[in-house]
Amino acid sequence: MRRLPVYILIQTSGAMRGEPIESIKVGLEAMVASLRQDPFALESVYMSLITFNRTPEQLLPLTELENLQIPTIQQPTSAGTHLGEALEFLCKKVEAEVQLSTPDRKGDWSPLLFIMCDGRASDIQLFNQILPEVKRRNFGSIIACSVGSKTDVENLKKITDQIVSLDTTDSSTFRQFFKWVSASVSIGNRSIGATSDLVLPPPPPEVHTVI
Amino acid sequence: MEENSVTPPLNDISNDKVANDAFALQIKNKSISLPNGKVNQQYCIPFTFEQLGIEDINDFWFDGLENIGLKYNPDTSEISGNPTVAGDHKIKLSIKRKDWTENKPIFERELVLVINHDPKSLWKEIPTPTDTEYYKPDSAKQFLKVEASTGFLKFGKEFRKDIVVASQRGRSHAHEGKARDDDFGVAYDKGNQWYIMSVADGAGSAKSSRRGSEIVCKTFVEVCQSQLSTQHENFEHLIKEFSKETSDANRKKLGDTLYSIVGAGVFKAYKNIEEEAQKSGKPIKDFSTTLIVSICKKFKFGWFVGAFWVGDGAIGIYNKETQFLKLLGESDSGEFAGQTRFLTMPEITQPAELYRRLRFDIVPDFTALILMTDGISDPKFETDANLMKIEKWNELWTDLLQMVTFADDNELAAGQLLKWLDFWSPGNHDDRTIAILY
CATH class of the missing domain: 2.60.40.10 (Immunoglobulins)
Known part of the structure; x- marks a missing residue:
């Protein structure tokens, strides 16, 4: 069976404290519930959840949707936003967890990455160093969602050209976003092949495309 | 505490x-x-x-x-x-x-x-709207009956192999009411007794690939028919020479002629996609498709089988009795699942590359010559290495025999084969097409 690895990277530093992180939790639950309604996702999606502030942490190693239970995301306390370190950590996880095709083994679908953060990187030097590494992982698609009022979109643009921003950080907006994410994941399952660009469904009105 | x-x-x-x-x-x-x-x-x-x-x-x-x-x-x-x-x-x-x-x-x-x-329980079966651009039926089947020849005074009756083909839209398409991207084409020329077969899998991500697969299968069969009608005598002569002596010189002459027949069919298939793309104002990439083809004929010394393969899927000559297996090419797969090459990629139709992908052989006989798209090869073989293993082909054949009666002139086999295509395999819900000469 071929797996579709989905990585979700969430910033949990001080800026996300309160409503944003609560909304993300609600959104994640809604997304998983909706993916569970999709037979293709049930048979192929493997999901990993990585949070980061001063240090990155993999709350959920790559787990098949069928057995997945959403872990508890703690309220942020730490101040640092080490986006560079988080991406470096992510690359290592992808390296270890995603299977490439060999003559004797069927490879995974190319992985999808969703990043939710304010785009700021306290470790800007490492961040710039790690960007080529991220590109080398050949993600089927990378979608960045800028959260918060003081975002650094320029940084996000270095990671991907698919950037969305949310009007507000209440739970219904996040639910819309994650619903869209799950639709994108469902499509990611089927449309990889002739082209490397994933054609995503149009985002809902609450989600704005940045560029 | x-x-x-x-x-x-x-x-x-x-x-x-x-x-x-x-x-x-x-x-x-x-x-x-x-x-x-x-x-x-x-x-x-x-x-x-x-x-x-x-x-x-x-x-x-x-x-x-x-x-x-x-x-x-x-x-x-x-x-x-x-x-x-x-x-x-x-x-x-x-x-x-x-x-x-x-x-x-x-x-x-x-x-x-x-x-x-x-x-x-979650898979839905939504018929493809018939007003869809480049609509094609959700499934198709064909039995190409080649009747036994009767000798003098009905003595020496000789059975002839038949072709059975079935193509079924995958569950992932059915779930969304989208059309089948696979296609096929087969023909038999009563005059020169050549069999022609093709299967193609339109890329899931390319919008008009169902038209791409249709064009290439149809074009290939037409071009080969016309090429064979004019070239078959010389071609068959070279096959006979090669059967007597498999020298490099004979191999080269035969390969070159095969190129002028099969290669011409494949190249024209590509050109016809190009034409369709121009006519419709769409990029060629939208018609991305794989292609597996074969031409074959029975001689006194055995069967000549020629083939061309680009993309995933598989084509193999399988003999159950002698446990002989010959894969007629290599599967094109990338580092991630679903990545492959398509006929529509510019490098494929370069003469050297086209030639490199041609295969031919002469075998005494076979149980089946099987062409299939990845909707079948993925669940049944899983890896490229397994395509080379006779055990896997044995399993496939045993599995087919459960539902399909491969008897001479059994026209019911087409329906049986179509039914077989509905087999269940978690995570494998692509379109499925299989063509068998037996």
Whole structure:
């Protein structure tokens, strides 16, 4: 069976404290519930959840949707936003967890990455160093969602050209976003092949495309 | 616990309250999770407080298990049953402490038990709207009957191989009411007795690939028919020479002529896509498709089989009796699943590359010559290495025999083969097309 690895990277530093992180939790639950309604996702999606502030942490190693239970995301306390370190950590996880095709083994679908953060990187030097590494992982698609009022979109643009921003950080907006994410994941399952660009469904009105 | 050790002595009632509060906190904060279940799949997990490291329990029970088909069995300490309802179910766990009496608190904890749908039950079968651009039926089948030749005074009756083909839209397309991207084409020329076969798989991500696969299969068969009608005498002469002596010179001459027939068919197939792209104002990439083709004919010394293959899927000559297998090319696969090459990629139709992908052989006989798209090769062979293993082809053939009667002139075989294509394999729901000469 071929797996579709989905990585979700969430910033949990001080800026996300309160409503944003609560909304993300609600959104994640809604997304998983909706993916569970999709037979293709049930048979192929493997999901990993990585949070980061001063240090990155993999709350959920790559787990098949069928057995997945959403872990508890703690309220942020730490101040640092080490986006560079988080991406470096992510690359290592992808390296270890995603299977490439060999003559004797069927490879995974190319992985999808969703990043939710304010785009700021306290470790800007490492961040710039790690960007080529991220590109080398050949993600089927990378979608960045800028959260918060003081975002650094320029940084996000270095990671991907698919950037969305949310009007507000209440739970219904996040639910819309994650619903869209799950639709994108469902499509990611089927449309990889002739082209490397994933054609995503149009985002809902609450989600704005940045560029 | 450290806090307890510094707790000053209290009277019984407040002592009890402290213990209860501590217990309530323990219950609230303890990580208690129930593994996910699946509808109609036996669920059985052990549940004890010992395993959770919680002591001093008098009694406990669950609310919410029965209505989803589960129950807790105190004798075996297991939650078990056959889940009937999918969803995120809220289960209430109620607990009495060891010295519980009337009016003392009962502690509660809400758990979430996820019961997944059986994916099989979620697949929808939505017919493709007939006004879809480049519409094609959701399934297709064909039996190409080549009747036995009758010799002088009906003596020496010779059976001739037939072709059976079936193509079925995959569940992932059916689920969204999208059209089949696969296609096929077959022909037999009564005059020169050549068989021509092709199967193609339009890329899932390319918008008009169903038209691409249709164009290439149709074009290939047409071009080969016309090429063979003019070239077959010279071609057959070279085949006979090669059968007598497999020298490099003979191989080269035969290869070059095969190139002028099969290569011409493949190249024209590409040109016709180019033309369609220009006419419709769409990029060629939109018509991306794989292509596997073969031409063959029976001679006194055996069967000549020529082939061309670009993309995934497979083509093989299989002989059950002699356990002979010959794969007529190589599968194009990338580092990730679903990545492959397409006829529409500019490098493929370069003469050298086209030539490199040609294969031919002369074999005494075979049980079946099989062409298939990845909708079948992925679930049945899984890896490229397995395509080379005769055991896997044996399994495939045994599996086919369960549902298809490969008897001479059995026209029912087409329907049987189409039915066979409905086999279940988790995660493999691509379009499926198979063409068999037997």
